[in-house]
Amino acid sequence: MIGPWIAAFLTLAIFSYLYKDNPFYKVAEHLFVGISTGYWTSMFFWTQIQPNLFGRLWPASEYNPDTLWYKFYNVLGIFNSVFPDGGINKGHHMELLYLLPFALGVMMLLSVSAKLSWMARWGIAYTVGMAAGLRAYGFLNSNVLGQIKGSAFQIFNSDLPFFALASESIFNNFIILIGTITGLMYFYFSREHTGNFGKLSKLGIYFLMISFGASFGFAVMGRISLLIGRFVDLITYSGSAYNHATLWLLLAMILLLGYSAFSDKNTSENKSTLD
Amino acid sequence: MDKIFDYILKAGAIDRRWIFLIIGLAVLLPLFFPLGLPIRATLATQKVYDAVESLEENSKVLFSFEYGPSTKPEIHPMAIGVLKHLFTNGHKVYVTCLWPDGQFMADEALAEVAEEEFNLTYGEDYVILGFRPGNEAVVKGMVSNIRKLYTTDARGTLVDEIPLMNNINKVADFDFIFSASAGYPGTTEWVQYASDPTGVPLSTGTTSIMVNDIMPMVNSDQVQGILAGMPGAAEYEALIGSPGIGTSGMDAQSIAHLVIVLFIVFGNITYFIELQRSKKY
Numbered sequence: 001m002i003g004p005w006i007a008a009f010l011t012l013a014i015f016s017y018l019y020k021d022n023p024f025y026k027v028a029e030h031l032f033v034g035i036s037t038g039y040w041t042s043m044f045f046w047t048q049i050q051p052n053l054f055g056r057l058w059p060a061s062e063y064n065p066d067t068l069w070y071k072f073y074n075v076l077g078i079f080n081s082v083f084p085d086g087g088i089n090k091g092h093h094m095e096l097l098y099l100l101p102f103a104l105g106v107m108m109l110l111s112v113s114a115k116l117s118w119m120a121r122w123g124i125a126y127t128v129g130m131a132a133g134l135r136a137y138g139f140l141n142s143n144v145l146g147q148i149k150g151s152a153f154q155i156f157n158s159d160l161p162f163f164a165l166a167s168e169s170i171f172n173n174f175i176i177l178i179g180t181i182t183g184l185m186y187f188y189f190s191r192e193h194t195g196n197f198g199k200l201s202k203l204g205i206y207f208l209m210i211s212f213g214a215s216f217g218f219a220v221m222g223r224i225s226l227l228i229g230r231f232v233d234l235i236t237y238s239g240s241a242y243n244h245a246t247l248w249l250l251l252a253m254i255l256l257l258g259y260s261a262f263s264d265k266n267t268s269e270n271k272s273t274l275d
Numbered sequence: 276m277d278k279i280f281d282y283i284l285k286a287g288a289i290d291r292r293w294i295f296l297i298i299g300l301a302v303l304l305p306l307f308f309p310l311g312l313p314i315r316a317t318l319a320t321q322k323v324y325d326a327v328e329s330l331e332e333n334s335k336v337l338f339s340f341e342y343g344p345s346t347k348p349e350i351h352p353m354a355i356g357v358l359k360h361l362f363t364n365g366h367k368v369y370v371t372c373l374w375p376d377g378q379f380m381a382d383e384a385l386a387e388v389a390e391e392e393f394n395l396t397y398g399e400d401y402v403i404l405g406f407r408p409g410n411e412a413v414v415k416g417m418v419s420n421i422r423k424l425y426t427t428d429a430r431g432t433l434v435d436e437i438p439l440m441n442n443i444n445k446v447a448d449f450d451f452i453f454s455a456s457a458g459y460p461g462t463t464e465w466v467q468y469a470s471d472p473t474g475v476p477l478s479t480g481t482t483s484i485m486v487n488d489i490m491p492m493v494n495s496d497q498v499q500g501i502l503a504g505m506p507g508a509a510e511y512e513a514l515i516g517s518p519g520i521g522t523s524g525m526d527a528q529s530i531a532h533l534v535i536v537l538f539i540v541f542g543n544i545t546y547f548i549e550l551q552r553s554k555k556y
Binding site: 018019039040043044047048051052055090091092130131134135138139141142143146147149150151166167176211214215218219220221222224225226227228229230231232235 | 292295298299302303306307317318345346347348349375376378405406407408409411412415424426427433434435463464466467468471472482483484486487491492494495496497503504505506520523524527528531532535
């Protein structure tokens with residue numbers, strides 16, 4: 001029962017910023033940041049570090065309390081929820097190679113120390129290098145080659161109508177062709193944008209502006225959808241099943257913000273009188 | 276005429292909080308008094324529907340949840356709609372999450388659709404593999420070997436003990452991928468690292484703001500259609516004949532857009548009046 005009251009309060013607290021910055025908004029903002037960080041850290045640890053890293057270093061399938069490796073593990077057993085008795089049973093075999101990413105991860109955490117922060121560079125360098133290599137292929141294949149392939153279509157396709165508003169047509173093919181070429185011309189800076197070249201690159205700007213306009217329209221649509229989502233929840237929580245949570249909280253907030261505005265006004269008036 | 280212009284300029288200088296209030300009312304009132312405006316599926320939505328329809332019965336569908344509470348109103352209705360369509364056609368659903376809060380969304384959507392509406396069995400008809408951090412590295416890992424990445428599902432059960440996971444070792448073992456995406460990592464990463472290299476068809480549902488980024492991939496057939504924000508969800512609900520949250524929000528969406536367009540027109544009129552007067556004097 002308390003969940004909907006908290007949800008309604010936090011939603012109204014965020015909306016209260018539209019009036020002006022106030023303590024309700026600050027509370028909601030700080031809670032959001034804190035809870036998000038806590039949730040992310042917890043998820044990261046329990047879905048990756050514990051099962052996939054520790055689970056590979058000390059797997060239950062190869063548990064042997066007589067070895068030095070597992071004796072060390074049993075010492076760690078004071079944190080029983082992370083290092084349970086008999087090894088970690090997440091379906092892995094022992095892979096000591098994972099000590100390397102473990103060490104790099106620890107080195108990244110050392111960035112908090114002024115003396116040892118240089119070690120963090122190794123971990124970051126590995127991550128950046130790996131990510132760059134990983135992304136280069138995917139980007140080249142899908143965003144460059146895939147798009148070039150996609151724009152290499154038959155303009156005069158006899159199966160298509162000459163003009164259609166909401167489907168493929170020969171007219172649309174022309175628009176794509178002209179838009180792509182003139183758009184690319186705008187980003188060609190090795191030649192001065194004058195004469196016919198300048199006119200075509202200007203046409204490219206218009207295509208870009210239409211694209212930005214569409215992006216703006218979609219952005220507005222997205223924000224309105226989110227507003228609808230919050231309003232739907234607030235309407236739900238205003239029902240008798242939730243003891244009219246939204247209405248009571250809204251009333252309390254209006255009264256408190258109103259009182260605060262009234263007090264501020266009186267204080268500033270007194271101050272100006274004294275001055 | 277000058278008096279009218281003065282009124283327009285005066286109205287154009289109102290406190291912005293009045294505009295917030297008007298937009299709020301434009302969204303709120305249609306939720307209380309629905310107008311029932313017609314919903315017609317666009318070509319992009321129809322493509323998603325056709326892609327799901329073309330799957331043979333018992334197809335294995337990888338469904339990725341890449342959104343959280345902040346984008347739930349846009350993506351959740353389409354996730355519900357697509358899940359309903361998949362289960363109605365008798366497909367098996369494997370859920371992964373590239374976002375940590377995606378797991379919450381997946382739990383909620385499957386509890387509503389798979390358990391309550393279709394009464395399906397976990398582990399036999401659907402499975403939630405859960406969240407793994409690593410962004411595109413997770414997608415890449417799934418393409419090479421899912422079992423290396425997922426040894427347990429979201430409920431802690433060993434993957435080897437889940438009947439639905441038999442013969443599932445990599446992305447290429449799936450017949451279809453659906454990405455319910457609100458940003459990075461999401462649809463783009465699935466296209467780049469899973470669908471394009473393996474040839475497994477992929478459809479997506481995204482937030483409105485992502486549509487312009489993904490649409491070129493739809494036009495080049497790298498993505499089989501796109502559900503564009505809440506309207507996309509409403510169109511999909513209309514296609515499967517199951518009106519839901521998406522449909523109920525469309526009246527508010529339309530009215531709010533109308534009001535915003537009017538504000539933009541009004542803002543431009545005041546701009547041109549001011550421009551004209553500054554030239555005059």
